[in-house]
Amino acid sequence: ILNVEQSPQSLHVQEGDSTNFTCSFPSSNFYALHWYRWETAKSPEALFVMTLNGDEKKKGRISATLNTKEGYSYLYIKGSQPEDSATYLCAFVPYGGSQGNLIFGKGTKLSVKP
């Protein structure tokens, strides 16, 4: 059974704090790693699709890194804002199979207080 772990489960920070989350996934049979942001009452939104070991991606104040050899990815948010409050999901895509079966973690719920 493929397992994707995210930590922490939840995080409460003050506006302006920088924060980071971890996604751990199997280090074998890697094909891709996705990050999504899911705000309450909205649809999950893709942040990054990462495919190569050592990948670093950035979108505004949010960035992510990838280490496929050891099986982890970090998501960083610099200077958190209340609008960053959401659940952040990572999803591992194993090589082979349909490649549509994203294995999601349970998510990290971020709350940013003004």
Added chain:
Amino acid sequence: EAGVAQSPRYKIIEKRQSVAFWCNPISGHATLYWYQQILGQGPKLLIQFQNNGVVDDSQLPKDRFSAERLKGVDSTLKIQPAKLEDSAVYLCASSLGLAGHSPLHFGNGTRLTVT
């Protein structure tokens, strides 16, 4: 571009009743997915279509769940009969290519409560 459309947003039914969800993907997206997210867990793939063909339905409980994608565009997911453990958010998503290297575009989901 218009996003993925899903309906209804909410549905409450009693166990053993039937329910159907509808999804209209982004125009031009050949791949369509149905995911189930039970409270406290990550979304789990139920079924994946490529155009109107099924690519992966290995995690679909086929004794009670069915899905179709007629003409390779809209899709419906049906549960008959529903059980209490089917209470979840049902997410439809589409992608331009296979999801491995293409991001998924999700709808707002249908929150199903089975009482």
